[in-house]
Amino acid sequence: MSRRRRRTPAALVRARPEPAFEISLDGRPLPALPGQSLAAALWAAGVLSWRRTRGSGRPRGAFCGIGSCYDCLATVNGTPNQRACLIPARPGDAVTTQEGHGHAGLAV
Amino acid sequence: MPVSPSDTRGTVHDLAVIGAGPAGLAAAVTAAELGLTVALLDAAPRPGGQFYRQPAPGLGAARPRALHHSWGAFTRRAARLAAQRAAGRVHHLAEHHVWAVTRATADPEHWTVHAVTGPDGAHGPAPELTARHVLLATGAYERQLPFPGWTLPGVVGAAGAQAMLKAGLVLPGRRIVVAGSGPLLLAVAGSLAAAGARVPVVAEAGDYGAYARSPRALAAQPRKLVEAAGHAATLARHGVRLRSRSAVTAVHGTDRVEAVTLTRLDHDWRPLPGTGVRIPCDALAVGHGLVPQLEPATGLGCATRRTPDGGHALVVDGRQRTTVGGIWAAGETCGVAGAELAFIEGELAARSIAGRGPVGALRRRRDRLRRFALAMAAVHAPRPGWSDWLRTDTEVCRCEEVTAGRIQDAVTGLGARDGRTVKLLTRAGMGWCQGRMCGTAVTHLAGDPAPAPTRRPLACPIVLDHLADG
Ligand SMILES: Cc1cc2nc3c(=O)[nH]c(=O)nc-3n(C[C@H](O)[C@H](O)[C@H](O)COP(=O)(O)OP(=O)(O)OC[C@H]3O[C@@H](n4cnc5c(N)ncnc54)[C@H](O)[C@@H]3O)c2cc1C
Ligand code: FES
16 A cells, blocks of 8 residues: 555545444345445445346446436345335345346336 | 424425425525425435435544535535424425325315335335425436446446445445536546546546637636636546547446547537547446436426426526426426525525515526526537447447337337337336436437427336325
């Protein structure tokens, strides 16, 4: 590391987060900070995709960051189609890569 | 006596404000201070909207202002909100996603606000809320234009990267190219760099030189110039280059971004052949300005107008009234123009609703800032040549995976002439996002000269059971 203090988002706002807890993606444990959305926790771990599209099976993750694109849909603790950019991470959350997505039960 | 946030049944509020961004926040505190009872509904857990999005408390940010300019303008109003909440005059209903506003059955002069609750709206319907006036302060979302590779993980909305950074203190990569159009890109690049990302270049498709040719609108807004100079200084400090009339016309990588191609554009945003350069990076933050969020306004029948950047915004009068009596609007729903104007319009609307002036000075500031925004929108408005970036296999609709080639077939082969017909033939715009990501592109590709604003019957997708309950 360089002699200058490394610039990070946390350093910029002088963050002193509460202790991290564990979530998992497809069984792999990952750390998350209290208050972070699932998408933010995944980005922090270098993970950019957690869904495969219905048609061509291409990987997708968060895109708009504010709940309007629905690209970040995740299966969380067995429940599919949750917007990872809006849902706060909770200790023990198990995210599984969502294969495809449907409209079952939804009015759009 | 203060009323608990959920205890809104049976009361008729003087005013329901939808959206707690700068516009809605200013309106709610002003109205409450003038003696009105106010319900303030927002999908987010905390007030502030898109601009004043803050790290969650658990992240322990001691200096959140490092990610915002004009932080004091927010904290002062947030303190007033806290006081009005404590006094029981504002019910702040956080994590309430409003899906419709309808005339109240008991009294057609009143309005019923329908919402679902929870971080992503899955916690079930909120009790119905009734109000005499409704203020729509739902803000905007980012405009996107498709290009080869834009669905690859690591390509993120520029405003989205900003939002994720502000709320979650995270970055999508270490070396992030910022591209698209509009002044927001400068703010985004500045924040990403300050937070430790290497930003090799900001590619602006519009022409910053054009500002020099409209000096009058600029000179009338010294504060905006100072803001722009601040961004320029930040970018210079972090060694970020700004390239005007350039665009990312391709993204490279198999499962995530590895590089982008940056190409020079002509005046109409057509790529200039032979000018492409490959820039290694692990993320791309891209966006083309903002689009007013018109739901639930269009469902109510509020009239809209075309904006210079090809979008639609609500028509309001000198007091922020829409064309539907009892329905008011403020902030970016009335046209994209930034947080400062949103504060002013929110206050103006609240004073008008309460029937308490003076509003002359507010209106003059509003009109000046609106004129400035119009000049700015014209500089950065998407030019038609952008569609030359597409290949036939480029996905235009991200949700339904509809390619440019299929849309072209619908237009040339099947004779579609407007976005709606293309949608029926190809499913472009029929997915979860209801065309928010591909709408601009689809209407352009359909050759629709005067597209109507999209009418979405529900402001957000909701579980059918909730609709039945509501
Ligand atoms: C993702 C994003 C990031 C941005 N970042 C910046 C920035 O860094 N710098 C800058 O100068 N400008 C930024 N902007 C521009 C910003 O929109 C304005 O500066 C300013 O926030 C506009 O204020 P507003 O009150 O009109 O709307 P907003 O701030 O957008 O507030 C609207 C509020 O309404 C809520 N809402 C919308 N629909 C519903 C509904 N159906 N039910 C309930 N609540 C709803 C939203 O949750 C939001 O809190 C950003 C815009 C976006 C979209
Ligand atoms: S990233 Fe767009 S909805 Fe979550």
